[in-house]
Amino acid sequence: MSIRREDVLHVARLAALDVAEEDLPRLVEQMGRIVEFVAQLEEVPAGDSAPPFVAGPAQVTLRADEIVPSGLVRPPVAFAPEFTKGFFSVPKLGAMEGAE
């Protein structure tokens, strides 16, 4: 399966990632090689009903859903690009997909 320029642009849009025009040819070529490499898994003898892997030791169980103090030593204003009146500030939401 080959990767096309449109595929890279599509996933870059999904990933919210600007890709420079001059980087595109190299990305198309490298992603193509990676996808061709991982496509070896087609040979794995696992049908549709084969069970997937479940990560983590068997002893792990979900913890109780309780609110506990965060213990932060500095407030968000110290590390956020913009934090005002208790909120992380961002520009307008003007160009939402499908928005007028």
Place this chain on the structure above:
Amino acid sequence: MSGVGMIAEAVSSGLTTAASVAREVGGRLTGAMPLNATLHWSQALLDRQAAALDALSPAERVTRPLAGVPIALKDNMVTTDEPTTCASKILEGYVSPYDATVVSRLRAAGAILASKTNLDEFAMGSSTEHSAYGRVHHPLDAARVPGGSSGGSAALVAAGVVPAALGSETGGSVRQPASFCGIVGVKPTYGRVSRYGLVAFGSSLDQISVFGRKVDDAARVLAAISGHDAHDSTSAPLPPLALEPARHELTSFTFGMPREYFPADLHGGVRAALDRTAHALQQLGATIKEVSLPHARFAVPTYYIVAPAEAAANLARFDGVRYGPRHVGPEGDVQALYRATRGHGFGPEVRRRILIGTYVLSSGYYDAYYRKAQQTRALLAEDFRKVFVEQQVDFLLTPTTPTPAFKAGEKMEDPVAMYLADIFTCSINLAGLPALSLPVGRGEGLPIGAQLVGPMFSEARMLAVASAIEAVVDAVGEVR
């Protein structure tokens, strides 16, 4: 330089002071600057930590198992008193509002946090060339790489700057650089060490791991950082690791050598070093047998679906809203802010992996790639289970890497060639097992590592076995 146990004993007993240790390690860090292994450290911070330790009463100091021991920390574990950048421009200048659990435990054990170390950006790489702050040099040959992604921690330990350091593993990022640099690298069972405060890359694979100059150094540090942590829901409900005494004979042990890990084109020096290690095991009384892990060849392609998929999700949080520098795109809206911040902030390898991860999770490709990879992962884990349970093998013995350290630049243009550097390590992360790399000789002057792999939570026994091997195998002698 002394080992972890000796330094802790000297500081606890008052034979030396933490202040003296801090001055010495500061001098060594200055001397090691050409390696480019450190991202943040200061003599003032070293001195401050040491002064706090020296102010304790002798009775309090002896309760600290790592009293005065300088330990370096890969810069993807958060600390409140130094920046955490993950070697990425997207986190430039970020200082965390909390300490990682391993950091709190090291502080409580009396350790001196010596330095935050250089890494492949967001731990994605096998050479530490993918750092936004320049590559790390191999301590024995500056033209070569120290391995990665925890190359900065490995280089500092190998150069004798610190006796131990923390790294993190997702596909071999501690064992591979340990092998390249001729030191010990221990990757614990998934769940043995809390991941709270480790910047996430592949959450089902990530595990904080330990480097030591010797097995004992790594073992003592692992014991101090392990154990259940309520902050990490995948942390196993177990007490801290209880170490076993070193063994002097291995008569009751069976070691399996998987034939898939000894291909015909394996580097000659690596093969010779492993043969010599197997012979040493037999001399210690162990039984060696050939075994098979039939799905081994699918490990790297499986890894390079699962890890980028998880990375694409985990790294979505870096968007210029909560941390790091912000870039505003020409459209001036929030979507442009995300795209521009991430486009500017992430380096080429991280961008590539986010795109691959997004691709394999996208509509129409999920079943063919991600689902198939999770099914293959189950087969890989079952291969290991059969060997340990049905064939009653105690530990596997394999090479850690197919070759010794390669030259800088050699694999930068070919991501698949770089990925294959993890061919003997990533299946262990996929199965969640513990493993370690131990130096077992040199080929043309370059270190070679042997890997031990064990069943889940077998670290104490594995470390005792590794000590027995360490005592009889010449780690720095040339193999023929």
